Amino acid sequence: MRAYIGITDSDWFRTLSARQGIDEVNFWQPSAHTQFRALTPGELFLFKLHSPQDFIVGGGLFGHFTTLPISLAWETFGVKNGVGSLDEMRRRVIKYRRGAPDPREDFNVGCILLEEPFFLPEESWVRVPPDWSFNIVRGKGYDLERGAGLALWQALHAPAPARQLAIREAVDRHGTPLLVRPRLGQGTFRALVTDLYSRRCAVTGERTLPVLQAAHIRPFEQDGPHEPGNGLLLRSDLHTLLDRGYVTLTPDYRFEVSRRIRDEFENGRDYYALHGKAIALPARSQDRPSPAFVSWHAENVYRG
Numbered sequence: 001m002r003a004y005i006g007i008t009d010s011d012w013f014r015t016l017s018a019r020q021g022i023d024e025v026n027f028w029q030p031s032a033h034t035q036f037r038a039l040t041p042g043e044l045f046l047f048k049l050h051s052p053q054d055f056i057v058g059g060g061l062f063g064h065f066t067t068l069p070i071s072l073a074w075e076t077f078g079v080k081n082g083v084g085s086l087d088e089m090r091r092r093v094i095k096y097r098r099g100a101p102d103p104r105e106d107f108n109v110g111c112i113l114l115e116e117p118f119f120l121p122e123e124s125w126v127r128v129p130p131d132w133s134f135n136i137v138r139g140k141g142y143d144l145e146r147g148a149g150l151a152l153w154q155a156l157h158a159p160a161p162a163r164q165l166a167i168r169e170a171v172d173r174h175g176t177p178l179l180v181r182p183r184l185g186q187g188t189f190r191a192l193v194t195d196l197y198s199r200r201c202a203v204t205g206e207r208t209l210p211v212l213q214a215a216h217i218r219p220f221e222q223d224g225p226h227e228p229g230n231g232l233l234l235r236s237d238l239h240t241l242l243d244r245g246y247v248t249l250t251p252d253y254r255f256e257v258s259r260r261i262r263d264e265f266e267n268g269r270d271y272y273a274l275h276g277k278a279i280a281l282p283a284r285s286q287d288r289p290s291p292a293f294v295s296w297h298a299e300n301v302y303r304g
Contacts, residue, residue, distance in 0.1 A: 003044040003149060005056060005128065006112070006139035010049055011092070012082035013057055017119035019079065024185030025060060025117045026077040028089075029110030029138075030096035032067040036112050038141045042182055045114050051134055055125035056156075060114030061182035064192045069106040072209065077111075077187040113191060115182035126155050189226035190214040196282040197233035203255050203279055206235045215239045217249070217293040228282070229290035241271070248302035249294045253279050260303050 006027060016025055027045065029036075039045060039062040046059035068076065070093060074086040083089040093109055120126070129148040132140065142149030184192065193214035200207050215232045218224030232249075234242060241247045246258045257275040261268035281288045298304075 001043055001144050002039060002141055003046055003059075003144050003152065004038045004062075004139055004141045005046045005048050005132075007050060007136070008047050008082075010053070013047060013049065013119070015079070015082045015084070016117070017058065022080060022117055023115070023183075024063070024077070024080055024188050025114050026073060026081045026187070027112040027114055028073065028081060028093070029112065030093045032108035032110045034110065034138075036065040036110065038139075044144070045112065048128060048139070054128045054132065054134075056120075056128060056152075057122075057125050058117065058119040060117035063113045063115045063182050063184055063188045064195070065113065066111050066191045066195050067108045068111055068191065069209070070109050071106050073109055073111055076190050080185075080187060111191065113188040115185060115188060126152070184226040186220070186226060189231060192228060193231035193233050196228055196231070196287050197280065200233070200280060201235045201238065202233050202281070203238055203274055203277060204235055205280070211236045213239045215242050217242075217289055217297050219243070224293065228287040230293045232279075232289060242297075243301075245301040245303040247271070248298045248304075249279065249289060250298075251291060251294060253281060253289065253294075255279055256302075256304070258303050 008027065016022060027047075041062055041064065043062050044059055045062045046056045048054070048056050070090060071086065074081060074089055081089055083092055093107075129142065129152050131148050142152055144150060144153045190213075194209075194212065199209060199212065201212055206212065212233055213236050215234045215238075216224045216226075217230050217232055220226065224230050232242070238247065241261075246261050248256050248258075250256050255274050255277045257268070257271050261271055
């Protein structure tokens with residue numbers, strides 16, 4: 001298992017560490033040009049403050065990397081971006097970008113999405129490994145099973161009551177470096193489903209990102225998990241119809257439209273044109289809608 005130490009500023013850290021019940025965070029990058037490929041989902045991402053504060057102050061489990069327009073990053077994660085407003089986020093990102101963008105531009109940012117974050121009290125901060133170079137700008141990866149990485153892993157487990165309390169669930173529960181699939185938060189679920197469907201509505205092929213929504217097939221409020229198998233990328237009107245039972249999926253992944261649209265609204269021609277259409281699916285079978293959730297929706301929500 002690997003870990004990655006990423007550099008952040010103290011404002012981001014203080015904003016998030018002061019909040020209770022944070023289940024995910026967006027460790028954003030001011031530029032969207034560099035992809036983050038250092039970790040596999042479930043591996044450990046650690047936060048380090050800028051020098052001279054050369055300490056690891058928290059971390060989380062890597063969930064997903066994507067790029068998003070800054071407005072959508074704010075809409076999706078809100079204060080979990082480590083800022084208090086979209087305007088503040090724009091100012092913070094522009095501070096680190098080379099060349100100020102047009103103030104009207106909805107520029108893209110890189111989004112390293114982390115699950116189950118933890119934040120250490122100052123007395124439990126962990127000093128960076130001795131091979132850390134002060135020339136590092138973004139961060140550095142470590143193998144947790146040997147050398148400096150193993151020493152880092154051991155330091156995270158060193159006796160320190162406050163530290164052990166803060167990271168018990170995220171680190172101590174593994175005992176030894178071991179890849180664990182993280183529990184996704186709502187925002188990461190949305191970003192992941194958006195990417196799995198290539199940023200196109202599964203039914204219509206619509207690509208206008210602001211009107212695309214990651215729908216739960218089984219609602220989260222009714223024990224539907226934030227998992228790809230319970231997700232579907234839909235245009236916002238189709239998402240509403242799915243939630244209200246006017247459309248559903250068949251077991252062979254075709255779009256089914258209820259007669260109730262015509263009966264109740266004396267309309268629906270555009271929707272009936274989609275009836276029976278095979279939906280677009282993610283490339284990997286494990287990311288496609290789960291037959292169990294598709295069946296649940298048809299039996300418990302659909303108003304055929």
